[in-house]
Amino acid sequence: MTITKPSEEQAAPSTPDEQREPLLRVRNLKRYYPIRKGVIARTVGHVRAVDDVSFDVYPGETLGIVGESGCGKSTTGRAIVRLETPTAGSVIFDGTDIAELSTARMRRLRTDLQMVFQDPYSSLNPQIRIGDLLAEPLIAHHRLDRSGAHAKAAEMLKIVGLPAAYLNRYPHELSGGQRQRVGIARALMLEPKLIVCDEPVSALDVSIQAQVLNLLKDLQGEFGLTYVFISHGLGAIKYISDRIVVMYLGKVMETATTAEIFARPRHPYTEILLDAYPEPNPHLRDRERIIVEGDVPDPAKPPPGCVFHTRCPYAQEICKTDVPPLTTGVHQVACHFPLAIEKLATEKAVS
């Protein structure tokens, strides 16, 4: 067994990120859903969909949020654009805490904060033509007249790679990939600063996913956009993200740059997630890896201590009782025994 020297492991290079001012600062975000029972719908408990989540998003970058179903990644994304009102915590966008804004002020801020949804079939109104669908935000927010808004909509269609003739079509006339392009165009109409993409390619065919991912990348380069990209697919997350937040059962397990996460995962859950990913290379099928047992626990009854301890191959007594705090710095990890250090400790115990 080889040991990594702690000095090498901990001397993480300080990136320019530390000097830059974040565009979005999420602090101790919580979103609990009450569980009601009985005739008078008494609250008997809470589902902790998002439990004490903190991260920063810097201008011009893509922050990927990855995790399995029920980890709270979508709720986090919806809370960022205030489609969910946080139970506690703050979401500071450009210096304003949007968790506490009035509806009217939030409405003004929506021009800067947009969202692209997963299912391009249900997120476009089937009764509205593409042109009107794209023009609506301009009319509502910028008081443009219909023809002016339609001219802009035609421009935007061209930017996302669709012919202007599609202005007069209805969503059902488009394929899934084309609809997702419309979804992206709609998010871009108000020239937002931040776009939250919630599983934007998960419902699309493999060959179409690449088209949409490349489009998102190109648009980011062209307009200096900032993305929060939410997905359960590690491949898409790695391809598009600059930094990655790994979530499990409502909590952040690890945050680091994409290169760090994939080369040196510190949290056992991250490592297990990477091991579970079916890499499209048959020569790697017999690689040494960990496959964990068991299922994700019920978020209404999360385990005490570290939420991952029930499935963690390295769990010790302390993990069952104490919640590990998220460390600070460029590479953050919430674990009592982060991987490199844990292995060092085992080595010491043996000798």
Added chain:
Amino acid sequence: MRGARTILTREIVCIPFGRPSPDRTVSSSTPPWRIALSVNAPVVLRVENLRTEFGTDQGPVTSVDEVSFSLAAGETLCLVGESGSGKSVTALSIMGLLADNGRVVSGSVVFEDEDLVRLPENRLREIRGNSIAMIFQEPMTSLNPVLTIGDQLAESMILHLGLTKAQARQRVIELLDKVGIPRAPEVVDDYPHRLSGGMRQRAMIAMALSCEPKLIIADEPTTALDVTIQAQILKLMRDLSAETGTAMIFITHDLGVVAEMADRVAVMYAGQVVEQADVYTLFDEPKHPYTIALLRSIPHLSTDERLASISGSVPSLLYMPTGCRFHERCPQAMDRCVGERPELLPIAGDHDVRCWLYDEAAQPQSSGAAVPA
């Protein structure tokens, strides 16, 4: 760095099931036992020129056309393709489970010397669930919610194997245990809603195994599952097929899953098999422009290259292009591809491709420009 993990994998976190699978050593070339398998093992299933149509308001639509493949005992064949490529319809055609408006128009499905396409329904019923079993994508909709797990699994054993209720129950508990369901003696009396998605899929696998079938058809069995659960189920299915020697048709859209599971792969596009090869050849030396493009359009964890996307989208079954069905999206399309339909022909050994680029008559004219990069 990987030392600690090795010990853990073996001793602590292995899925507690059966014997360990045959040692799958890491090697860069094809493991010899894989090749031996496809040469020596008897053929279990032979599908030839299968063509399936569906009646629609706009007239009959051909969903699967000229599909041929064969499967040896113990072999896993992956059918991979995008939505609408006809991979699920192929499976349903084999099983005789097409909807009322669908029918196999021509071709044959020979399973143990019987052509399933021409068998009467009562004989098919004897085969289904007995010598051929199927695992579906969504375990919640394919398990009966008002029957206990035990009753559902016992049903086919009582029907096909003639076991008594008590014998069947005992066997169900053994099977549940075998597929890694903890507390099997209690779970046997639970209803499906009490189980998680992964556990339901394990129960489905147990049901498929109950009559020791010669062939299992699994249609996207892990698509609805989370990635860590998917890894568990894929490992389970690999171990089971190695242990029981059951042949498997594994349908998926995920090339990562193909790379984990397949001995051989058939790539489907618009209702046809466009390329067929053993899994290593297919990933290392893909020949059909669609296969090449598909492999380049998926992100790999090991590289950061820009993804190549395939322009356009899968053609509608109602407006199938003439000639080669991929020609409208193909970067190497020639005049010939528009007018003439290519056939699935062998280019080397076990490697078949449906593309004019590899037709000997086409080679002189293509003069290098059309050779795939």
